Amino acid sequence: IEDKKLADVYVADLMIPSEKVAHVQVNNPLEHALLVLVKSGYSAVPVLDASYKLAGTIGKTIILNQILGLERFEFETLADRRVEEIMHTDIPILSREASFMEGLHAVIDYPFVCVADQEGYFDGILTRRAILKQLRRNISM
Amino acid sequence: IEDKKLADVYVADLMIPSEKVAHVQVNNPLEHALLVLVKSGYSAVPVLDASYKLAGTIGKTIILNQILGLERFEFETLADRRVEEIMHTDIPILSREASFMEGLHAVIDYPFVCVADQEGYFDGILTRRAILKQLRRNISM
Numbered sequence: 001i002e003d004k005k006l007a008d009v010y011v012a013d014l015m016i017p018s019e020k021v022a023h024v025q026v027n028n029p030l031e032h033a034l035l036v037l038v039k040s041g042y043s044a045v046p047v048l049d050a051s052y053k054l055a056g057t058i059g060k061t062i063i064l065n066q067i068l069g070l071e072r073f074e075f076e077t078l079a080d081r082r083v084e085e086i087m088h089t090d091i092p093i094l095s096r097e098a099s100f101m102e103g104l105h106a107v108i109d110y111p112f113v114c115v116a117d118q119e120g121y122f123d124g125i126l127t128r129r130a131i132l133k134q135l136r137r138n139i140s141m
Numbered sequence: 142i143e144d145k146k147l148a149d150v151y152v153a154d155l156m157i158p159s160e161k162v163a164h165v166q167v168n169n170p171l172e173h174a175l176l177v178l179v180k181s182g183y184s185a186v187p188v189l190d191a192s193y194k195l196a197g198t199i200g201k202t203i204i205l206n207q208i209l210g211l212e213r214f215e216f217e218t219l220a221d222r223r224v225e226e227i228m229h230t231d232i233p234i235l236s237r238e239a240s241f242m243e244g245l246h247a248v249i250d251y252p253f254v255c256v257a258d259q260e261g262y263f264d265g266i267l268t269r270r271a272i273l274k275q276l277r278r279n280i281s282m
């Protein structure tokens with residue numbers, strides 16, 4: 001495996017840039033967030049604030065958990081609640097200058113990791129697929 | 142990176158064995174399947190038949206797509222429909238004797254890949270996390 005090439009790869013080279021990333025806003029109702037998730041097909045996406053700074057992530061699991069009532073899924077409650085009330089905020093964040101190895105470490109426990117700059121503006125996401133494709137290029141056995 | 146060790150790793154070494162894999166049955170109503178998915182926290186799981194042969198996979202996305210009506214999510218329809226009507230059946234399948242590289246190729250496009258024997262009995266699942274952890278062990282830069 002050609003380590004030398006991995007040493008020259010950075011998160012910026014592998015990430016999906018912000019303009020191509022589906023996301024929701026902190027103040028969106030959960031109903032809207034679930035619709036975005038179902039229509040985009042993604043299980044989870046980043047959450048941004050009005051100035052496009054990264055605020056967290058949200059996924060179908062945590063939304064559906066909210067509406068799991070005693071007898072059925074209580075869908076009506078989704079109209080009254082907002083993304084910022086339940087989104088995940090204790091998430092790993094990478095800088096675009098981070099190394100390939102830092103990216104590999106980060107995706108061990110997360111299907112995707114958000115990338116942001118020092119001021120907190122959202123740059124993009126690093127996915128497991130991007131890391132795996134890079135590794136496949138480097139491995140020739 | 143130590144290729145020699147990867148050459149000695151097989152899917153059987155990395156997969157989550159069937160007894161530890163959450164799954165649903167082909168004839169379960171979608172309501173039950175969604176409950177299993179929400180309670181287990183997994184976005185998608187394997188589908189087995191009554192004799193524990195692998196039949197397909199099912200996830201929250203495809204279930205929610207089914208109930209996305211014009212005005213809202215039509216949850217009532219979930220009680221009347223069954224897993225086998227909508228599950229994914231064109232899925233990659235690995236044998237436990239497959240090589241690490243075959244496993245890596247398979248998870249490029251799928252978060253997990255089902256493992257089954259020649260008669261179709263479900264053996265377990267190979268996840269991206271297991272592949273990534275193995276690669277991290279082998280890379281020391």
Ligand SMILES: Nc1ncnc2c1ncn2[C@@H]1O[C@@H]2COP(=O)(O)O[C@H]3[C@@H](O)[C@H](n4cnc5c(N)ncnc54)O[C@@H]3COP(=O)(O)O[C@H]2[C@H]1O
Pocket residue numbers: 016020021022023040041042043044045046111112125127128129130184249250251252
């Ligand atoms: N429209 C599509 N076309 C082709 N393949 C698709 C696809 N949607 C999903 N997949 C495949 O399924 C994997 C899991 O997607 P999931 O939505 O659970 O999990 C995704 C999703 O939560 C997020 N993600 C990926 N791309 C995104 C985007 N453009 N915008 C927002 N979130 C994204 O990152 C996670 C990991 O993505 P990754 O690419 O490693 O892995 C993806 C990819 O291999």
Ligand SMILES: Nc1ncnc2c1ncn2[C@@H]1O[C@@H]2COP(=O)(O)O[C@H]3[C@@H](O)[C@H](n4cnc5c(N)ncnc54)O[C@@H]3COP(=O)(O)O[C@H]2[C@H]1O
Pocket residue numbers: 043108109110111157161162163164181182183184185186187252253266268269270271
């Ligand atoms: N209870 C838990 N504890 C710790 N971490 C958790 C977790 N549930 C999910 N994760 C983390 O989130 C990733 C994506 O999970 P997801 O459910 O979307 O996607 C999962 C799920 O669809 C399936 N899967 C994993 N383990 C399973 C199991 N024991 N039974 C059934 N399906 C499983 O394989 C996919 C990829 O799993 P992978 O481990 O690569 O990646 C997992 C893992 O890193």
